[in-house]
Amino acid sequence: MIANYGYKDGSGEFYISIDTDKCTSCPVEHACLTGCPKGMFEIITDDYDDVVAAVKQSFRRSLAFDCSDCKPVGGYTSLPCTTACTPGAIKHSW
Amino acid sequence: MITAGIDMGSRTVKVVFIEELKVDGAPQLKWGVKGKHIMFPDELDADQAADKAFEDALKGAGITRDQVKKVVATGAGRKQVKFATSDVTEVGAGARGAVFMCPTAKTVVDVGAEEGRGVKANAEGKVVDFAGNEKCAAGAGAFAESMSRALQLSLKDFGEASLRSDKTIPMNAQCTVFAESEVVSLIHSATPKEDIAKAVLDAVASRVCAMVRRVGIEDEVILIGGMVHNPGFVQSLKVALGVDKVLLPDMPEYISALGAALIAAENNA
Amino acid sequence: MSSGEKKEYWRWQENCWIDETKDWRAAKIVTAGIDVGSVSSQAVVCVDGELYGYNSMRTGNNSPDSATNALAGVLEKSGMKLEDITYVIGTGYGRVNVPFAHKAITEIACHARGANYMGGNTVRTILDMGGQDCKAIHCDEKGKVTNFLMNDKCAAGTGRGMEVIADLMQIPIAELGPRSFDVDEEPEAVSSTCVVFAKSEALGLLKSGYSKNKVIAAYCQAMAERVVSLIERIGVENDFFITGGIAKNPGVVKRIEKLLGTKAVDTKLDSQIAGALGAALFGHTLMLKQAASATKAA
Numbered sequence A: 001m002i003a004n005y006g007y008k009d010g011s012g013e014f015y016i017s018i019d020t021d022k023c024t025s026c027p028v029e030h031a032c033l034t035g036c037p038k039g040m041f042e043i044i045t046d047d048y049d050d051v052v053a054a055v056k057q058s059f060r061r062s063l064a065f066d067c068s069d070c071k072p073v074g075g076y077t078s079l080p081c082t083t084a085c086t087p088g089a090i091k092h093s094w
Numbered sequence B: 001m002i003t004a005g006i007d008m009g010s011r012t013v014k015v016v017f018i019e020e021l022k023v024d025g026a027p028q029l030k031w032g033v034k035g036k037h038i039m040f041p042d043e044l045d046a047d048q049a050a051d052k053a054f055e056d057a058l059k060g061a062g063i064t065r066d067q068v069k070k071v072v073a074t075g076a077g078r079k080q081v082k083f084a085t086s087d088v089t090e091v092g093a094g095a096r097g098a099v100f101m102c103p104t105a106k107t108v109v110d111v112g113a114e115e116g117r118g119v120k121a122n123a124e125g126k127v128v129d130f131a132g133n134e135k136c137a138a139g140a141g142a143f144a145e146s147m148s149r150a151l152q153l154s155l156k157d158f159g160e161a162s163l164r165s166d167k168t169i170p171m172n173a174q175c176t177v178f179a180e181s182e183v184v185s186l187i188h189s190a191t192p193k194e195d196i197a198k199a200v201l202d203a204v205a206s207r208v209c210a211m212v213r214r215v216g217i218e219d220e221v222i223l224i225g226g227m228v229h230n231p232g233f234v235q236s237l238k239v240a241l242g243v244d245k246v247l248l249p250d251m252p253e254y255i256s257a258l259g260a261a262l263i264a265a266e267n268n269a
Numbered sequence C: 001m002s003s004g005e006k007k008e009y010w011r012w013q014e015n016c017w018i019d020e021t022k023d024w025r026a027a028k029i030v031t032a033g034i035d036v037g038s039v040s041s042q043a044v045v046c047v048d049g050e051l052y053g054y055n056s057m058r059t060g061n062n063s064p065d066s067a068t069n070a071l072a073g074v075l076e077k078s079g080m081k082l083e084d085i086t087y088v089i090g091t092g093y094g095r096v097n098v099p100f101a102h103k104a105i106t107e108i109a110c111h112a113r114g115a116n117y118m119g120g121n122t123v124r125t126i127l128d129m130g131g132q133d134c135k136a137i138h139c140d141e142k143g144k145v146t147n148f149l150m151n152d153k154c155a156a157g158t159g160r161g162m163e164v165i166a167d168l169m170q171i172p173i174a175e176l177g178p179r180s181f182d183v184d185e186e187p188e189a190v191s192s193t194c195v196v197f198a199k200s201e202a203l204g205l206l207k208s209g210y211s212k213n214k215v216i217a218a219y220c221q222a223m224a225e226r227v228v229s230l231i232e233r234i235g236v237e238n239d240f241f242i243t244g245g246i247a248k249n250p251g252v253v254k255r256i257e258k259l260l261g262t263k264a265v266d267t268k269l270d271s272q273i274a275g276a277l278g279a280a281l282f283g284h285t286l287m288l289k290q291a292a293s294a295t296k297a298a
Helices: A080-084 B046-061 B090-101 B141-150 B155-163 B176-188 B193-215 B231-241 B252-268 C063-078 C107-118 C159-169 C173-180 C195-207 C212-231 C250-260 C271-297
Strands: A002-009 A012-019 A041-045 A051-055 A090-092 B002-008 B013-020 B031-039 B068-074 B107-111 B116-121 B127-133 B221-224 C015-018 C030-036 C040-047 C050-058 C087-091 C125-129 C134-139 C145-151 C240-243
Touching: A002 A051, A012 A051, A080 A090, B002 B046, B002 B090, B002 B252, B013 B046, B013 B252, B031 B046, B031 B252, B046 B068, B068 B090, B068 B252, B090 B107, B090 B116, B090 B127, B090 B221, B090 B252, B107 B193, B107 B231, B116 B193, B127 B193, B141 B155, B141 B176, B141 B193, B141 C195, B155 B193, B155 B231, B176 B193, B176 C159, B176 C195, B193 B231, B221 B231, B221 B252, C015 C063, C030 C063, C030 C107, C030 C271, C040 C063, C040 C271, C050 C063, C050 C271, C087 C107, C087 C271, C107 C125, C107 C134, C107 C145, C107 C240, C107 C271, C125 C212, C125 C271, C134 C212, C159 C173, C159 C195, C159 C212, C173 C212, C173 C250, C195 C212, C212 C250, C240 C250, C240 C271
Parallel strands: A002 C145, B002 B068, B107 B221, C030 C087, C125 C240
Antiparallel strands: A002 A012, A012 A090, A041 A051, B002 B013, B013 B031, B107 B116, B116 B127, C015 C050, C030 C040, C040 C050, C125 C134, C134 C145
């Protein structure tokens, strides 16, 4: 399942998408949990009883803002979350 | 020489006249404000409103149309001002006016009824960079206004009430429409009005701050637009930006019109 | 209604229905799904995996009461008692606050499951336009979610946005759709995404001489454009199905269909019950599984 967390508003489209099929056999022991400097990810048991990563509810409506420190303007050249997740389950839409 | 700036906002029309003073050795005294006028158009269309506001402003300043060498329009309805010589965006006009009023200002935060933005300006009041959000009411004065209605407080009382609170209640809703129901449920749960007011103003400030961050926060920060009159917002903004002080200009509603008048004068020279 | 000033134009029809042809007393498994949304609450009762009855009403001040009241409607009409229901699943925004629920499942999974029942197993794309959110879901033939997004940040494109316009125009919400087609020519969409700004834009259009119907048309078009731009991220694979309150507004639905170039699957059922129905169906599957493992153990 592709889970898109985020929103689209007047200023743009801001989604973090997680390919949860890649989570179920996570080889890096949920590195996303520590990879994100703000701790935006959590591990949940989804509706189909799979143990997968998700973006915490409290961040889902303010991604543009919460992620801005990790974007080029914050001095990063690559995103810590997508780098930590070697299976490539995490993607940013912007 | 007299020039005029006319600011066609979403709710009001503002006109400012400036006159060349030529005080030697005091560059900030090169121009002086000759007159200003504000109008709240009701049924008039934009075109008529601009005409009427301009006529009334001329009368108020005791000058005639012929004496005004140039008129520059700004604001959302700037294209509708038929008698304007040219027009300038509200971003440019706001920055110019702000830096004229407070020459030390480098970061201009402009929060009006329907827009919020952060502008980085140089010493001449020219825009270096800006970030704004004109597509969402949540980062603008409209948010505070609609919440003060829900609390049945005037905007002024709303701002003052916020200052009496030292609580931080996070608002979950990012949207003005949804926040209204959140405020209603806070009222139902008997949350003191001052705490709710602070929660709302903190929320607006944090959204405005996110925009200002995109251009960088450089001292000194000046706030322009209608929210200057809201002391609670000013306080919330200071905390959100992490600065000790925020400059507040005189005649804050007129800053954009003033900037337009200055641009009219300077481009003439 | 003579008290014109206090009329609640936004108020939509509450609905309670049971299938008189079915006898729940003869059923092996009775399950219920309770969808407590931010604006509306629904209770659905299924007997042996078939829809038996539902109740749809406005969400009250707190989730537990809303859940109880929603279910009470079906219970009263059918003579059922809460104890007669084997398993209850809560879903929606207030799903963890359904006092008598055995389990909670997200509304995403429930809507996909419900749409699979209502629109058939050929449904692949679901657009749910709820009271305070908008979801786009892609699912497989079993109604299992394969891709989804949910927008609950902003009132644009939600039922709430429609209620605001009903109030502003002082026209009952159910009339908005039909009225939006009663125009001399189709206007351009309202340009503001934000509901607050769209409201002032709508007032401006009225002042400039637009008829109310034309303003409504402009707003319906804007709402259609907004949700279509959301759903594009997921993509639209046929069959396409629309759930939620706005599915009842042809002014928006027809315009979405036009923009997407595809027709939405028709249903005779109330589009607002999809989530609760999905929850009740999940309950049924779970009961079957439990029964199967119990037989195995024995």
